[in-house]
Amino acid sequence: MAAVSTMWRTPWVRWATIAVVAIALLVAPLILPQIANQTLIRIGVYAVAVLGLNIVMGYGGQVNLGQIFFLGLGAYVTAYGVQNDWNIVLVFAAACLIPAAAGLLVALAAARLGGLAIAMVTIALPIVGVPLAKRFSDVTGGSQGVSARFSNAPEGSGLYDDQWQFYIVLAIVAVSFVLARNFVTGRFGRALAIVRENENVASSMGISPYRYKVLAFTVASLFGGVSGFLYMVAVQYTSPETLSFGHSISLLAAMVIGGAGSIVGSLIGGAYYVFVPQATSAIDPNLTTIIQGVVLLVVLFVLPGGLVSLPRRIRRRLRRTSSSDLARTATQTSSRPAPGRDEEGTEETERQGQA
Template identity: 45%
Template sequence: MTRVAQEGWRGGLAKLTARRTTRWVLGAVAAAVLVAIPFNASPYTNLQLALVIALAVSLRGMDVLTGHAGQVTLGQSAFFGIGAYSGGYGFAHGWPAPLSFLLAVVLCVIAGVIVAIPAVRLRGFAFGVITLALPVVMAPLAIRLDWLTGGPVGLAVTTVQAPAWSGLADDQWQYLLVLAVGAVMFLLAHNLLAGRVGRALTLIRTSEIAASSVGIPVQRYKVLAFTVAAAYGGVGGWLYLTAVHYIGVDSLALTLSISMLVALVVGGVRSPLGCVIGAAFYILVPNITDKATPGRSALFFGVALLIVLFVVPSGLSGALRAGWSRLLASPRPATPAAAPPSAEQHASA
């Protein structure tokens, strides 16, 4: 019996090692492809991919709050816009890129903490209403503060330019910068959720009463999750501005928050790949649908959301993981049926 258990343990360990090796190989190949893309793509393609990465960063922060902590938010566009406008202010006044990036993160963290402290005392529908009020208030405020935000016209700035020693075009350099910052943000989120914080948020999502009973400070962790989501929203907005060189009131609108939530659900919650798929869905799919039916992107988003909810509740990333697991699963050999005892065996018995 011990030998059988050891063989089963070794077999499971070998499968786990093979899966990890496969993930590392696929990750390395994907990283090489992403780095090589700007050298073989048009400026428009580089822009579209940079926008996908920027939105994926914002969705990753949203996933920490909604997917892991279980708190549905409709205010992510407010932090996205704050990050973009903060970066625009810094670039317009000649600040270096790291300083404008720091301003965007700090302002979003401060705003996130201010909103989170009273908001986390609420649950469910009430929490969603509080977060919904953020873009509803921020968009008209941005229009009124035209001396700072450009008002309804928006703010156009020159962001990051390729240094002469790089030999790259501006769109190539900006894409690589967005990719590098996005990779770091995804790595930080992975490290955060892989440890004690991730386990605590999972338990809070499952049952706040159970989390409190084992000594987890529920409100403190919910404030942390909200602040992380706000910071990631700000970073996503800064990356968006870096690629587009323009920020308008639409980046603060409630419709963007709703679209982000739809993209996250379609891509798959609690999944880094789901955030990327959701961002690609939001950025790239309208380019296809508008050619067939102009102005019907919102309708297509709604239909896609219903299909995902009914067919693949875990999102497109969950469907891909399930398909990949089935592909890697080795078929088990059929166990031969035991032969019935012969007449001689009955006689000897």
């Protein structure tokens, strides 16, 4: 395991692995069945939503129980732009910037609050969002929802719709994760970590906790809007149900199970959000919520750092086992008599007996 870890630190090994994964992802939609492509697309959609939640909660230490609101808002903006024949680039920009602006307004008011107060503010977002989506039926389609078909494969591309959608989602997800990684590992990420640990220390170092909290919440909202655009790419339909509070809690559970404060954990969380409900529904639809709760509790007790921490736990266990084996071997070696010592002791005893 140590050899594997050392090998991964070698630049050419890391880049070769990335190249192999990239090639596999580019080839996958061409050979996988439609159902598999659609499943991978949905994982990408929710991985970006969990990524935004991870930035504000995992890295920023703030409470956000309304991430699904920004996903739904991005989906409605996308549908509105498509129905009004906007340029698709403009649609994407609006789907990102309008949720980001909404998140900024919420953050400016809520970032000064703490604990229970900010939790209540974010809880209110999906709770208020559902009736608002139903009320403004001219724009949102009311309870019936609204559809927007814009992600079908272009004629002459030689691709099926699911393959074309896969490549769109793959490109946007890849860029989102690269930007998020640079975001949290750069100067902003270091400052945000200090704010999360101790706001007084951050203030003494010239770092404004309020400013970084607002920025983190805004960035999380932007990623929520990106996931809303991707949701429309994949589903091409949205309704007030998209904004429901239950989905927001599921996103939160996905972040915790994947791994809070981890970019890779966000991808695992997206997979959890898609796979686990499908698996639990296949077992017994009436027990879906109970089984998901049990899974969450088991992961919290066994792997508090989420599934992303599993390899690290295995490495520690292997190191501990290796250290115990070495200590046991050293103890056995030190307690073993030196060669010839027993024979000399026996001869000396015999001579004393004869005397």
